[in-house]
Amino acid sequence: MSDVRVALVGIDGVGKTTVLHRLRERDDIAVVHAVRGHEDPDSPFPELSAALAEASSAADALGRVQLKVAVLCLQLCLFGPAERRAAGRSPTLLADRHPLVDPLVYLPMFASVARDAGPGGDVEAWWHKQEPGAARAVGDWLRRCAGTSDPWELGTEVLRWGTLPPHEMLDVLGRTFGVTLPDGVLLLDLPVDQALRRTRERARGSELHETRAFLTATRQRYGEVLDRLARSRPELAVRRVDCADRSVDEVTALVRSAVAGIGNGTVPTG
Template sequence: MRVAVVGIDGSGKTTVLRRAAERDGFAVVHAVRGHDDPNSPFAGLSRALAGASAAADAVGRIQLKVAVLFLQLCLYGPGERHAAHRSAIVLADRHPLVDPLVYLPLFGHLARNDEPGSDVAAWWHEQEPDAARAVRAWLEARTGHTDPWTLGEELLRLGTRPPEEMLDRLTHRFGVTPPHGVLLLDLPVQQALRRTGERLRDSELHETAAFLTAARQRYESVLDWLTRTHPDLTGQRIDCSGLSVDEVADRVRDAVGALAAVRGPAARLPTTRPSGGSG
């Protein structure tokens, strides 16, 4: 059984899922930052892509940011299959068929309708040489070319299409199917901003109050649309305001347990905790 845990930046997804993996024995796959999973066989490429994402933030062009996001999400399918060998239940920190429905339409409003100029060259220059070579090879493998700007423009155009068309095309591009459940970790924007402000890494292009407010609203509408149009998909909103990591992890476990009970024995919860886990 596959369950996506989604929400705006700062809502606590990564921390809560780390606790769920340690305490409850769930397998976790990180859709954007695969190297956050110490068991990931794709950690090296994921780190290179994280550097490319930071370079896009430094250059300040959303076309490059979106292109890198696509390349990061292309690692999700292999990561999910790898995680499925460790547990009957796989939790995803973001999902390539859910989060783009939220972000691609919003990113389109940040794009300038002009030419890249020297920004693509500057983006490559911002990356470490070995990492840039890995990113270039992955870009060519996934698209057949090495032009990130063209990829970014294509994805921004996709964000203007109806959600069903977006979902169909992303399903084909990523080679994955929708999750069985989607859990939306909901947190007020000001609390999320305080958390993102405490991160060691630099802020990303979209970590602003206005953007996170719009993203929070989009998550609600996307979750509603998915559950209305895809009866096999279960969605649930979890209010995280004022809750500790353990309390949110408890709610995630309860929601996953309820979904597993509906889906039958093949989706049962882990019965033992992994050795060395906390809690």
């Protein structure tokens, strides 16, 4: 199998991180986490990624979409360096989400529910909810990536991307994050009720978008976005893995087979 880059995507709770952990342990596969990079033991930016995760939780607590997507942008800015570093470890690289795929799903949805009202005192409250050292790291990264010290300004701009036509949004994302589409995308698909049950069993609290209505809409959006990408980018292999009522070992085996098929240029069977 030649060098291959594949992104695993799907709604929260579908099991992406768990499956990737199994594959990293058992196979010669490098893994990059697009949003929670510190969950990769080989991450080049573990402290910054952990600080951004704290900032994301603070945005969830305040319920402000502008702050949530600002942090998401800052998290995705870590992906390119992490991907390039991981590519040297293995001929097979898997990503937990991807900065050119998942924003096509989420940003239009976030843009549709964002309020036009100003931040009020929420930006200041957001900074105060973070540990001081972590807040300084987030602030430095914000200025480096966005050229501003105002997360609300960045969040407003990112939400604007969500109103662009898909091909324009893809171009903006590619320029912003300095990455290209992977060779393949695997959609791990799971009924919303099962996904919700899994998210509620997590040790960390629920996120701003982990509701039945939002997950249902997101599941539909993944199908629409990947169908459109498959039509417009025929070189991109798009596969669906049905995870309903399947064990982690069963899903891992299906993912392993699909990745091998993408690497060999074939469609897996079974």
